[in-house]
């Protein structure tokens with residue numbers, strides 16, 4: 569099922585998400601829905617809070633850039649290593665049609681659980697996956713890539729997002745009246 573993606577500013581995107589405690593069919597369904605929603609929106613990563621579900625679950629698919637990788641589901645992920653720095657032009661499905669340079673670590677290691685509750689470690693160096701991991705995990709603690717920008721830039725983007733949401737609301741209202 570494809571979910572609506574929350575657009576910043578939205579208070580739910582600023583919440584700290586809760587750890588997953590049950591590795592059950594509902595969790596598998598959530599991961600399936602997140603992949604479906606992410607692919608429909610042509611994104612490479614999505615965190616559960618972006619669809620209004622405040623759980624520590626992230627999906628990432630950077631296989632178009634890194635052929636040797638597979639799509640990843642990370643449950644209760646924690647970054648255990650960060651090294652170096654790189655600048656990468658990032659976007660976010662919750663901040664549509666915006667892209668800005670953000671400084672992140674080059675090398676990251678993440679410890680997480682899979683859908684069956686098995687712990688694993690993912691380590692990557694200088695890839696889109698490294699950027700995506702840092703970006704998506706930030707969502708679980710209420711962070712967004714715009715937090716890395718100057719307040720001037722963030723303010724401009726915020727105004728564009730508010731206008732975008734008003735336009736969407738008007739569109740939905742007029743569709744309801746037909």
Ligand code: NI
Pocket residue numbers: 659660661662703704707
């Ligand atoms: Ni994002």
